[in-house]
Amino acid sequence: MSYPIEQIRADFPILGEKIRNKPLVYLDNAASCQKPQAVIDAIVHTYSHEYANIHRGVHTLSVKATDKFEAAREKVRAFINANSDKEIIFVRGATEAINLVAQSYGKSQLKAGDEIVISAMEHHANIVPWQMLCQQIGAVLKVAPINQQGELLFDEFEKLLNANTKLVAITHMSNALGSINPVDKIIAAAHAKNIPVLLDGAQAIPHMAVDVQALDCDFYVFSGHKLYGPSGTGVLYGKQALLEAMPPYQGGGDMIRQVTFEKTTYAGLPHKFEAGTPAIAEIIGLGAAIDYVSAISMDKIAAYEAELLDYATEQAREIKGLNIIGQAEHKGGILSFTLDHIHPHDIGTMLDSLGIAVRAGHHCAMPVMDFYGVPATARASFAMYNTRQEIDVLLQGIKSLIEVFG
Amino acid sequence: MFDELRDLYQEVIFDHNRNPRNFRIMADANRRVDGFNPLCGDKLTLFLKIDDDHVIQDASFQGSGCAISTASVSLMTEIIKGMSEDEAEALFKQFHEMTTGKTEDVNLEAIGKLAVLAGVREYPARVKCATLAWHTLDAALKNQQEAVSTE
Numbered sequence: 001m002s003y004p005i006e007q008i009r010a011d012f013p014i015l016g017e018k019i020r021n022k023p024l025v026y027l028d029n030a031a032s033c034q035k036p037q038a039v040i041d042a043i044v045h046t047y048s049h050e051y052a053n054i055h056r057g058v059h060t061l062s063v064k065a066t067d068k069f070e071a072a073r074e075k076v077r078a079f080i081n082a083n084s085d086k087e088i089i090f091v092r093g094a095t096e097a098i099n100l101v102a103q104s105y106g107k108s109q110l111k112a113g114d115e116i117v118i119s120a121m122e123h124h125a126n127i128v129p130w131q132m133l134c135q136q137i138g139a140v141l142k143v144a145p146i147n148q149q150g151e152l153l154f155d156e157f158e159k160l161l162n163a164n165t166k167l168v169a170i171t172h173m174s175n176a177l178g179s180i181n182p183v184d185k186i187i188a189a190a191h192a193k194n195i196p197v198l199l200d201g202a203q204a205i206p207h208m209a210v211d212v213q214a215l216d217c218d219f220y221v222f223s224g225h226k227l228y229g230p231s232g233t234g235v236l237y238g239k240q241a242l243l244e245a246m247p248p249y250q251g252g253g254d255m256i257r258q259v260t261f262e263k264t265t266y267a268g269l270p271h272k273f274e275a276g277t278p279a280i281a282e283i284i285g286l287g288a289a290i291d292y293v294s295a296i297s298m299d300k301i302a303a304y305e306a307e308l309l310d311y312a313t314e315q316a317r318e319i320k321g322l323n324i325i326g327q328a329e330h331k332g333g334i335l336s337f338t339l340d341h342i343h344p345h346d347i348g349t350m351l352d353s354l355g356i357a358v359r360a361g362h363h364c365a366m367p368v369m370d371f372y373g374v375p376a377t378a379r380a381s382f383a384m385y386n387t388r389q390e391i392d393v394l395l396q397g398i399k400s401l402i403e404v405f406g
Numbered sequence: 407m408f409d410e411l412r413d414l415y416q417e418v419i420f421d422h423n424r425n426p427r428n429f430r431i432m433a434d435a436n437r438r439v440d441g442f443n444p445l446c447g448d449k450l451t452l453f454l455k456i457d458d459d460h461v462i463q464d465a466s467f468q469g470s471g472c473a474i475s476t477a478s479v480s481l482m483t484e485i486i487k488g489m490s491e492d493e494a495e496a497l498f499k500q501f502h503e504m505t506t507g508k509t510e511d512v513n514l515e516a517i518g519k520l521a522v523l524a525g526v527r528e529y530p531a532r533v534k535c536a537t538l539a540w541h542t543l544d545a546a547l548k549n550q551q552e553a554v555s556t557e
Contacts, residue, residue: 369447
């Protein structure tokens with residue numbers, strides 16, 4: 001496989017940093033990914049040469065900034081193969097996108113007694129907005145269980161779907177476990193009962209090719225910062241007919257067509273859902289991130305990361321006292337683990353002293369931690385720029401700290 | 407390999423982590439407060455028995471946490487036994503100052519064995535691990551009923 005790992009690493013300036021006098025080994029990618037020079041340059045270029053507020057200005061700079069901003073929307077559309085750029089709503093992140101769907105679609109389409117089905121492996125961002133909606137309108141949250149490997153129990157999930165089910169909201173890939181859900185089957189089962197499906201793609205989108213039309217999902221959400229783009233950017237994809245029927249989520253700015261004190265008419269899609277000035281330069285940066293990963297190819301990135309995960313898993317299994325949390329058959333590049341008698345926070349600090357960045361905590365998935373009966377895990381999560389050598393450094397570090405703790 | 411961590415992980419800390427002192431439920435406690443660190447999920451329950459003269463007759467805890475938080479609560483329960491409520495409250499303040507580094511001149515001698523936790527000052531991400539037990543103690547001394555959170 002030709003995979004330009006050296007070139008990719010050279011494109012990320014931060015990978016040359018030293019942490020506590022050791023080369024940085026950045027393995028906290030499930031929290032946020034580092035940025036290639038192309039993304040940094042796009043932001044610097046925008047602010048240096050092409051920045052103005054968008055959509056309203058008649059002057060040259062505003063037109064330029066608007067063109068670049070809307071070009072980023074087209075890049076997102078092409079990247080996930082949406083049917084129209086009207087279906088691409090820019091938001092601050094996956095969390096805001098889910099809140100938008102909960103408050104707009106949920107409040108307008110659901111009523112007391114209706115059910116929303118999520119899974120036991122969800123991130124808090126795909127739990128709490130639904131709980132809030134349930135409290136507001138009297139809907140009911142149902143949770144599909146998982147097994148010890150961290151896989152969705154599909155039969156149990158299917159049993160939860162009934163005439164009262166009005167929405168399925170489920171993660172494409174778990175941030176705490178790495179599990180990749182059988183979204184094709186999930187969507188087919190839900191659609192057989194006319195239930196729309198929202199996929200939380202925050203973890204999936206940086207690691208695999210996503211085609212929303214092939215998936216036939218009704219909503220797909222993701223964050224820019226996990227896709228090597230700037231933080232404060234994110235995308236809500238929704239099927240046009242669903243978005244058309246939804247009321248605005250926030251008021252002000254580009255979302256209006258005409259305002260009088262008596263009545264406001266709203267703009268069309270996608271602007272109806274884009275109140276206020278967006279993160280202009282950052283969205284343009286997200287477009288650059290999409291160009292960057294597309295040039296390498298998502299399929300190549302997925303294959304490379306799968307090799308890294310296989311290698312890391314194989315090596316980690318050799319370490320006595322290391323327990324891998326989440327061993328789904330179909331899994332992305334996440335190695336979540338505990339060590340006997342050593343708390344994840346101590347693991348995190350000790351690895352940090354070796355220049356290794358991992359996450360130690362509950363990963364905003366406290367119900368998952370409860371399921372496994374652990375307060376927290378240490379999590380190494382891989383990205384397209386990680387290497388086998390870095391995994392060796394990680395595993396050597398783990399072995400040493402097991403010795404120190406004795 | 408972890409030489410630069412020696413200030414943070416002293417042998418005393420490893421010892422208390424492996425063998426936490428006063429790790430038990432106290433059936434006849436008259437103060438009982440839960441402490442919780444939402445950042446990492448650490449939890450502990452602190453039990454105190456305080457007599458009519460405001461002296462801490464017994465202290466114990468249950469829960470799960472990292473080496474720093476376990477050593478901190480283990481040492482705390484050892485040290486505060488026999489102290490008056492006022493003395494324990496004063497020690498809480500001293501400990502807080504030592505770990506957050508707000509005053510340079512904390513009297514490490516007065517703080518005794520707890521000085522092994524002074525190294526946490528250099529690790530801002532870990533300060534809450536060391537102080538969770540003490541905020542829980544503070545709440546217990548003030549006779550608060552609700553759970554303590556580090557956030």
